[in-house]
Amino acid sequence: MNEIEKNLLAEIADLHEIPEGAYSIRKDGKTAGRNSTADIQIVSKEDRDGIEIHIAPNTKKQSVHIPVILAESGIQETVYNEFFIGENADVVIIAGCGIHNCGNQKSSHSGVHTFYLGKNARVKYVEKHYGEGDGTGSRVMNPQTNVYLEEGASMEMDMSQIRGIDATNRDTKIHVGDRAEVILTERLLTDGTQSAESRVDIFLDGEDSSARILSRSVGQDESVQTFFPCMTGNAKCFGHVQCDSIIMGNAKISSIPAIRANSVDAQLVHEAAIGKIAGDQLLKLMTLGLTEEEAEEHILNGFLK
Amino acid sequence: MLKIENLQYSVAQDGKETGILRGIHLDIEDHRFIAVTGPNGGGKTTLAKCIMGLVEATSGSIRWNGTELCGMSITERAKLGVRYGFQQPPRFKGITVRDLLTVASGKKLSHSEECALLTRVGLCAKDYLEREVDTSLSGGEVKRIEIASVLAANAPLMIFDEPEAGIDLWSFSRLTETFGALRDRRDATILVISHQERILSMADQIVMVSNGLVSDIGTPEEILPKITGETVCFCKAMEKA
Numbered sequence: 001m002n003e004i005e006k007n008l009l010a011e012i013a014d015l016h017e018i019p020e021g022a023y024s025i026r027k028d029g030k031t032a033g034r035n036s037t038a039d040i041q042i043v044s045k046e047d048r049d050g051i052e053i054h055i056a057p058n059t060k061k062q063s064v065h066i067p068v069i070l071a072e073s074g075i076q077e078t079v080y081n082e083f084f085i086g087e088n089a090d091v092v093i094i095a096g097c098g099i100h101n102c103g104n105q106k107s108s109h110s111g112v113h114t115f116y117l118g119k120n121a122r123v124k125y126v127e128k129h130y131g132e133g134d135g136t137g138s139r140v141m142n143p144q145t146n147v148y149l150e151e152g153a154s155m156e157m158d159m160s161q162i163r164g165i166d167a168t169n170r171d172t173k174i175h176v177g178d179r180a181e182v183i184l185t186e187r188l189l190t191d192g193t194q195s196a197e198s199r200v201d202i203f204l205d206g207e208d209s210s211a212r213i214l215s216r217s218v219g220q221d222e223s224v225q226t227f228f229p230c231m232t233g234n235a236k237c238f239g240h241v242q243c244d245s246i247i248m249g250n251a252k253i254s255s256i257p258a259i260r261a262n263s264v265d266a267q268l269v270h271e272a273a274i275g276k277i278a279g280d281q282l283l284k285l286m287t288l289g290l291t292e293e294e295a296e297e298h299i300l301n302g303f304l305k
Numbered sequence: 306m307l308k309i310e311n312l313q314y315s316v317a318q319d320g321k322e323t324g325i326l327r328g329i330h331l332d333i334e335d336h337r338f339i340a341v342t343g344p345n346g347g348g349k350t351t352l353a354k355c356i357m358g359l360v361e362a363t364s365g366s367i368r369w370n371g372t373e374l375c376g377m378s379i380t381e382r383a384k385l386g387v388r389y390g391f392q393q394p395p396r397f398k399g400i401t402v403r404d405l406l407t408v409a410s411g412k413k414l415s416h417s418e419e420c421a422l423l424t425r426v427g428l429c430a431k432d433y434l435e436r437e438v439d440t441s442l443s444g445g446e447v448k449r450i451e452i453a454s455v456l457a458a459n460a461p462l463m464i465f466d467e468p469e470a471g472i473d474l475w476s477f478s479r480l481t482e483t484f485g486a487l488r489d490r491r492d493a494t495i496l497v498i499s500h501q502e503r504i505l506s507m508a509d510q511i512v513m514v515s516n517g518l519v520s521d522i523g524t525p526e527e528i529l530p531k532i533t534g535e536t537v538c539f540c541k542a543m544e545k546a
Contacts, residue, residue, distance in 0.1 A: 216398075216399070244398060278395060280391070280393075280395040281395045281397060283359055283379065283395075284391060284394065284395050285408060286378075286379040286380050286383065287357055287359070287379055287383055287388065287389050288383060288388075288408050288409045288411075288454065288458070289380060289383040289384050289408075289411060289458075290380065290408065291380050292380070298400070298404075298408065299397065299400070301399075302397060302398070302399035302400035302401075302404060303397075303398055303399040304399070305399050
């Protein structure tokens with residue numbers, strides 16, 4: 001791998017060398033490296049582009065890295081990945097996509113990820129989107145994520161995209177079974193003329209299921225963001241949606257949370273707030289010796305942490 | 306030394322100029338503990354904010370160790386060692402108490418330094434260092450963290466704007482001990498805007514600010530009887546009646 005590719009891997013997956021354990025690295029539309037372990041099998045899909053990841057029941061304290069990098073300008077791909085997580089497994093899945101586009105053609109990656117979590121399985125899923133390169137070609141990512149949680153399963157999803165991606169259209173659907181739980185954290189910063197749209201639908205189908213969505217975003221310059229987080233309670237359940245955005249420059253942000261109860265025992269809450277950085281926050285940090293620019297950066301870093 | 310000369314601050318209201326500070330003169334020797342008191346709306350907070358640069362004085366001079374502060378940015382004043390504790394501190398989503406203390410001190414603090422700072426304001430480090438300084442904290446908790454953020458820099462000039470406001474009685478007793486210890490160290494000049502007799506009585510001098518002017522100045526023995534003896538001491542109309 002060259003330096004650009006190594007840098008992309010470091011940015012999206014904190015990888016500085018080939019990871020231990022199971023991994024599959026995709027580079028410019030092809031597999032650049034893959035390893036399965038006794039408990040985690042990664043195989044190519046036969047009917048279309050993508051991989052299947054099979055995690056055996058009771059697999060504990062293991063991780064899977066599946067980064068995607070696009071370093072050639074002009075690649076446009078849709079990849080279908082399916083994750084089958086066995087009962088009682090407890091694993092970390094680190095995905096992410098990095099695009100380096102120094103050409104004049106559009107580079108785009110659409111990852112369609114489907115997760116099936118067996119009974120009492122636990123997954124922490126980390127997905128980072130990153131873009132760089134000084135070409136005029138745009139960098140586009142349109143991820144679709146579908147999650148099915150069986151009884152007692154839990155999934156913590158941490159998805160972030162900080163600058164670099166010109167257009168993104170994210171679609172996430174999660175079905176939560178009995179006593180299952182999902183915590184979704186989404187962090188986004190757009191600048192320039194970037195646009196981002198994110199739709200999250202969580203269906204709380206099971207008894208005592210629960211879900212939390214925490215969305216934090218910063219819109220700068222002329223960028224445009226739209227959020228549609230929707231929580232549907234179909235049983236005795238608890239759901240909480242919180243969307244916070246900081247608006248700067250001439251950005252436009254729409255935050256449209258929705259909660260739907262189809263059961264008398266559903267307990268659903270949503271909160272949404274959009275506002276600029278408060279003047280007294282900047283002033284406070286300036287009284288501690290930061291310049292106005294440093295204070296602003298500190299506030300944004302904390303907000304998106 | 307902090308030397309304030311003919312400090313004025315006025316705002317336009319209904320088409321005419323209203324003087325908030327109307328010519329403040331004040332000389333404060335190094336390492337003195339000064340309490341600033343006076344009626345609401347008299348100009349105390351504006352005076353403090355003018356020193357920090359949060360409000361730019363209309364005219365006059367504020368010299369700190371011979372350096373003119375008027376015209377300087379807030380950041381420049383902070384770098385000269387001026388610190389100000391807000392009466393109503395802002396809250397930050399995502400910024401923890403530890404982050405704030407790190408920025409405030411300008412360096413990474415050791416765990417024992419963090420503990421010592423929070424103990425001085427009556428908070429347990431274990432419970433608070435990782436908490437975000439957001440709306441999940443009560444008004445009193447945020448106020449104590451604010452005081453800790455001022456103490457963190459060991460600055461030579463510290464201004465506290467009603468540090469006791471919003472703090473419960475039990476914690477107030479701890480707070481007065483903290484200010485007492487701060488005074489006894491004699492290594493910083495401290496201005497505390499306060500209405501509390503216990504804070505006023507520990508000051509080297511009490512400065513009375515009313516109607517935009519320093520109306521009286523003296524030791525607690527000289528000033529306190531005037532405040533506690535006369536409930537109408539600031540009101541000319543009521544004094545006449």
